[in-house]
């Protein structure tokens with residue numbers, strides 16, 4: 342290492358840390374800058390929540406199974422890594438999504454954009470809402486917009502604009518499901534700022550969505566014009582062999598000597614006089630760096646920083662997390678009676694079931710299951726339902742099978758079952774989350790060269806994590822090269 346060589350330690354080898362490492366390596370290469378990194382991952386494998394298993398021709402996702410294409414960062418990274426031919430969309434023939442309503446699966450009315458009705462006829466004919474509920478949704482057209490832009494809960498916002506039934510039967514199961522959260526607590530500004538913007542710009546969600554639909558007409562779902570020869574983009578995209586392909590491709594591009602796997606970081610010390618960080622590892626060694634990117638969960642980052650800034654540590658610890666689990670079950674197709682005619686279903690809390698949602702994987706992503714088999718994946722846990730995610734494996738599978746029997750009349754024995762537990766895995770963005778982030782940013786000005794990124798902060802989905810990883814790398818690079 343020359344005297345001008347600058348070193349970054351990246352803590353956490355989930356998608357955020359890996360994206361940061363790759364972006365930093367590319368920046369150093371393109372600018373011929375003497376900036377290197379070491380990535381420290383506590384577990385024996387890289388990828389964090391991204392975990393794909395293959396078994397007897399099934400591709401089983403333990404964590405995320407796809408990413409939204411409207412947020413471009415995951416697609417862009419796949420293209421940069423040469424994974425374009427591995428990208429695949431969802432089934433275009435069977436696109437229905439169902440919602441459990443009074444114990445029966447009801448098709449979501451056509452024309453719903455996020456949760457805003459944009460077509461009258463399907464709304465009028467759906468049994469999902471009462472006549473009064475439908476009328477109340479229509480009142481969004483005339484209810485004046487809110488004055489001021491202070492944060493409110495997702496449920497409060499939807500109740501104000503579209504009424505109570507829209508909260509219970511749409512917002513809570515569809516949107517809160519993404520965060521495994523409670524719509525009554527979730528910050529609108531941090532989770533669905535586009536709703537605030539629609540209300541402020543158009544005075545009505547329905548009018549705003551109709552305007553957006555007109556803008557989008559003629560474009561791909563990702564909002565971009567398709568270029569010749571590129572694969573068609575659906576709302577959700579994935580990789581043929583599972584999202585772990587993204588992790589494998591990223592890791593293969595990284596300097597292999599820069600990866601320290603199976604070694605937990607324990608403490609970060611800031612030496613202000615020297616402008617360096619000392620990172621102590623669980624194995625007793627200490628490493629020195631000019632900058633640190635902490636891409637670990639917020640409560641881990643709080644522990645790492647325990648001896649730096651008490652206010653920062655408190656704010657990080659206040660970011661709540663909940664536990665979830667996924668249960669994948671496979672069956673023989675010939676003895677399976679349900680048609681699996683759609684992507685799956687979501688379950689409102691009021692239905693009192695164990696499962697939050699069920700993806701009919703072999704329909705949504707047909708290549709993930711052999712021809713003569715079917716594959717389902719159920720989500721359990723989340724705010725208020727964490728006890729189910731903590732059950733013993735056999736009990737959890739039984740609870741899921743009880744629900745599937747009651748909802749889909751599945752009595753067959755699964756030929757394969759896989760449980761993936763995600764303890765304290767889903768960060769929550771309660772009302773005021775953005776103010777908390779502003780407070781964290783303020784404290785970080787006292788620790789120059791320290792950058793935080795990942796699902797705890799500005800978006801939980803894979804694309805947002807990649808964006809945050811890229812952004813942390815850019816800021817670390819700018820910080821180091823400005824000091825050369």
Ligand SMILES: Cc1cc2nc3c(=O)[nH]c(=O)nc-3n(C[C@H](O)[C@H](O)[C@H](O)COP(=O)(O)OP(=O)(O)OC[C@H]3O[C@@H](n4cnc5c(N)ncnc54)[C@H](O)[C@@H]3O)c2cc1C
Pocket residue numbers: 352353354355356357358381382383384387388389390391403404405406407408409604605606607636637638641665666667763766767794795796797801802803804806
């Ligand atoms: C069940 C489930 C389903 C999901 N489905 C989707 C989906 O379909 N689409 C989507 O876009 N998103 C989905 N998400 C969200 C998304 O997967 C995650 O938000 C994202 O993968 C988080 O990435 P990350 O790198 O920020 O964090 P993580 O993946 O949690 O990575 C953090 C890493 O830090 C490591 N670490 C922790 N402590 C230390 C330490 N002391 N020292 C060193 N390393 C440490 C961990 O081992 C881990 O590898 C899902 C999440 C879950 C749990």
